[in-house]
Amino acid sequence: MSRIERRKADHIEVTLKEKVVPDYDYWGDVKLVHQALPEVNMDDIDTSVTLFGKRLEFPLVVTAITGGFPQAEKVNRNLAEACSKMGIGLGVGSQRPAIEKGDDGTYSVIKEFDVPLVIGNVGAPQLVKQKRKRPFSVEDVAKAKDIVGADIMAIHLNFLQEVVQPGGDVNACGCLDGIRSLAREMPCMVKETGAGISRETALLLKGTGIVGMDVSGVGGTSFAAVEMYRAREQKDQMGSALGATFFEWGIPAPAAVIEADVGLEIIAGGGMDDGLRMAKGVSIGANAAGCARALLADAMESSEKVVEKLERMKAEFKAAMFLTGCHSVPELRERRVIVSGRSADWLTAAERC
Numbered sequence: 001m002s003r004i005e006r007r008k009a010d011h012i013e014v015t016l017k018e019k020v021v022p023d024y025d026y027w028g029d030v031k032l033v034h035q036a037l038p039e040v041n042m043d044d045i046d047t048s049v050t051l052f053g054k055r056l057e058f059p060l061v062v063t064a065i066t067g068g069f070p071q072a073e074k075v076n077r078n079l080a081e082a083c084s085k086m087g088i089g090l091g092v093g094s095q096r097p098a099i100e101k102g103d104d105g106t107y108s109v110i111k112e113f114d115v116p117l118v119i120g121n122v123g124a125p126q127l128v129k130q131k132r133k134r135p136f137s138v139e140d141v142a143k144a145k146d147i148v149g150a151d152i153m154a155i156h157l158n159f160l161q162e163v164v165q166p167g168g169d170v171n172a173c174g175c176l177d178g179i180r181s182l183a184r185e186m187p188c189m190v191k192e193t194g195a196g197i198s199r200e201t202a203l204l205l206k207g208t209g210i211v212g213m214d215v216s217g218v219g220g221t222s223f224a225a226v227e228m229y230r231a232r233e234q235k236d237q238m239g240s241a242l243g244a245t246f247f248e249w250g251i252p253a254p255a256a257v258i259e260a261d262v263g264l265e266i267i268a269g270g271g272m273d274d275g276l277r278m279a280k281g282v283s284i285g286a287n288a289a290g291c292a293r294a295l296l297a298d299a300m301e302s303s304e305k306v307v308e309k310l311e312r313m314k315a316e317f318k319a320a321m322f323l324t325g326c327h328s329v330p331e332l333r334e335r336r337v338i339v340s341g342r343s344a345d346w347l348t349a350a351e352r353c
């Protein structure tokens with residue numbers, strides 16, 4: 001296995017085996033208001049939404065996880081089969097290996113299924129020059145888009161991970177221009193990977209021509225934690241210390257949805273482990289929820305297991321709509337919602353409430 005392949009395999013192994021999420025329940029800060037008299041027939045509830053111009057049966061995207069090493073083919077196949085059955089969106093993991101070495105089938109496997117919204121993936125750090133590495137061109141990214149038949153490319157922001165990882169790509173100068181150049185040529189969104197997107201960053205990104213953001217904040221997978229465990233394994237004391245110190249770095253996931261609301265379409269991510277959390281994300285302004293870690297163990301097994309989990313999430317989402325008296329997803333976005341705890345503290349201090 002090459003170094004990159006090993007890293008991809010480690011990310012999955014560590015996420016499945018270790019504690020990579022914070023103790024604090026950030027989505028527990030958000031409460032939907034129970035309506036004892038909902039005046040809705042549950043059978044008439046419409047959970048569908050339109051995201052980036054594509055109709056989804058319910059507002060969920062399985063966000064970027066993997067690709068580029070042998071085991072990834074099974075994961076992406078199972079996810080794609082399940083997403084096509086359930087009528088929801090799917091993102092692939094970073095396509096850097098496919099751009100550097102050509103497609104190995106672990107990404108393009110998803111083309112065998114009719115997934116309503118396909119999201120390609122490339123890292124912002126790869127859009128600028130790093131030590132000994134040339135930046136990806138617009139043509140490189142267009143090739144990645146074709147490999148998976150993407151409707152839109154996600155450009156990921158993962159500088160928390162890069163700073164903890166030994167030899168990480170830590171030149172962030174010029175990323176904004178890189179994103180702007182891509183967004184001129186193809187539909188693009190930007191996604192965080194677990195540390196959230198601030199109002200300042202959202203406003204900068206809005207000016208690049210992207211159409212949306214996955215704001216993935218603190219509350220789910222922490223990539224500082226993932227890299228901390230990898231560093232421990234490699235007896236790298238500096239990486240291990242940095243990962244521990246920055247384990248919970250970033251913007252609380254619910255606060256990031258409100259912070260980053262600058263008029264673009266928003267995916268709420270970071271700890272979206274059930275359908276009630278999805279409803280909370282939508283009720284505070286997201287167009288859809290994004291989920292990665294909670295589906296990983298099932299994706300390693302079979303598409304049926306993934307479908308089972310997604311059906312549960314859909315049922316929970318629908319139950320939350322029913323109990324808040326909503327016929328449709330736009331109504332859920334209008335419902336009163338209570339935000340407390342650390343997320344409210346953040347928003348108050350940032351003067352967003």
Ligand SMILES: Cc1cc2nc3c(=O)[nH]c(=O)nc-3n(C[C@H](O)[C@H](O)[C@H](O)COP(=O)(O)O)c2cc1C
Binds near residue numbers: 015094192293294296
């Ligand atoms: C094993 C693993 C690998 C990931 N790889 C990528 C990636 O290649 N590109 C990316 O944009 N995000 C990647 N992510 C981040 C997720 O898409 C998501 O933003 C983040 O994990 C927060 O969601 P969660 O709490 O539901 O896991 C990865 C997440 C996991 C768990």
